[in-house]
Amino acid sequence: MGVFSLQELVSAFIVLFAVIDIIGAVPIILDLKQKGRSVNAIEATLISAGLLLAFFFAGDMILKLFQVDIASFAVAGAFVIFLMSLEMILDIEIFKNIGPIKEATLVPLVFPLLAGAGSFTTLLSLRAEYATVNILLALLLNMVWVFIVLKMTDRIERMLGKGGIYIIRKFFGIILLAISARLFTANLTLLIEQFQHGG
Template sequence: MFDLKQIFSVTLILFSVIDILGSVPIIINLRKKVGHIQSSKATLAAGFLMLLFLFVGKSILSLFGIGVEDFAIAGALIIFALGVEMILGIELFKPDPEASTTSASIVPIAFPLIAGAGTLTTILTLKAEFTQANIAVGIIINLAIVYAVLKSTNWLERKLGKTGLDVLRRIFGIILLSIAVKIFKTALMSGDMVAV
């Protein structure tokens, strides 16, 4: 039932898309504004969204008359934009400075930083290639990583420094661009096959 190769692949893909390390500068900036980030609440909220989408995401989309390919293309465009943002060092998402620690932990950290449209699209796309059980394990591993990173943002800020964080953002930005192109191509090819 469980396949270590599949679990490793899913974990790596989701790790690149979630890009919790690339989000560290945003989290540090937000923490300075609201004072504290509730790591457990952010991780649990993100985990709930990701697992919900894994099990009933397709049904949710069908309620709105949206196909998985349509959602995948929309998500690919968002992932592409995030990758461009990270490579060029642009900040598109501006957190609300008036946000409380609880609301800031849920929005923007749990959603859209961790379980954003890109992550949710990737989870749906992965279902075409990997089993649901292996995807669930990959999600749980990533949630553990997310929790550990959220808990250690102070330490990461000191150890990596501004230059280290900038380099990480750009590396993961390039990975995200590649993932976006792959999702876009796969979704287009699936759409063409359905049309035929």
């Protein structure tokens, strides 16, 4: 589990906060409600937490099955986070949701908005740098935040306004861009060292 570190907890929380981006999803949630597609806050939070925890613990086993190490996955994850940051900064759609399921709580809220490829990749990428206990606490705090936001969606939109939500999305897009660059350089260095020792 590793040693508890407040610095690691805060860092992991910020990374997951930016990737999950529940505030950025508020306009999408409001749009779903306007279309008559109900969103269950408790259900969405619990399913998201369950999926993310399952992937956090089983993802490593899956990687070993395919003979991929954490550093390699973290480099690949850096690319996914980089693309997500471009979506947020440039207002473009790279990850398209074209699934057939029409129920709003599961799709698109839980997957891919809350527990999607970006969140899965980020969790495993964080494992390359932080202790498990700090990542799990950061994830738990993020899930509490997700629940609060889902319960107070209308009030948050009124409080922040469309402009506020837009600015927050841009801000976290830039943070994600910086995180992807750091993840890429740190883990690429590890891979190069492994390759040199192996050679």
